Amino acid sequence: MKVSVDFDQCEANGICVGIAPDVFELDDEDQLHIVTAEVPEDRLADVETAVAQCPKAALRLQ
Ligand code: SF4
Numbered sequence: 001m002k003v004s005v006d007f008d009q010c011e012a013n014g015i016c017v018g019i020a021p022d023v024f025e026l027d028d029e030d031q032l033h034i035v036t037a038e039v040p041e042d043r044l045a046d047v048e049t050a051v052a053q054c055p056k057a058a059l060r061l062q
Contacts, residue, residue: 001038001039001044001047001061001062002037002038002039002061002062003023003034003037003039003047003050003051003059003060003061004034004037004059004060004062005032005034005058005059005060006058006059006060007032007058009056009057009058010032010054010056010058011055011056011058012026012030012031012032013055013056014026015050015053015054015055016032016050016051016053016054016059017032019046019049019050019053020043020046020047020049020050022035022036022043023035023036023039023043023046023047023050024050039061047061048061
């Protein structure tokens with residue numbers, strides 16, 4: 001599955017980074033980057049949690 005972010009919604013609060021720092025990353029300018037867009041099977045649970053907990057509903061898993 002692939003995870004993507006709606007940059008119009010993301011407020012760079014880092015919640016997803018805290019849950020899955022190997023998948024999501026914030027740079028020095030508070031811009032979110034998805035390090036591993038194609039989510040490995042063994043990281044799916046954490047990414048699902050990040051999607052569910054993003055307060056801006058900016059993440060999508062498909
Ligand atoms: S949790 Fe949502 S709003 Fe926060 S940095 Fe991640 S994608 Fe952006």
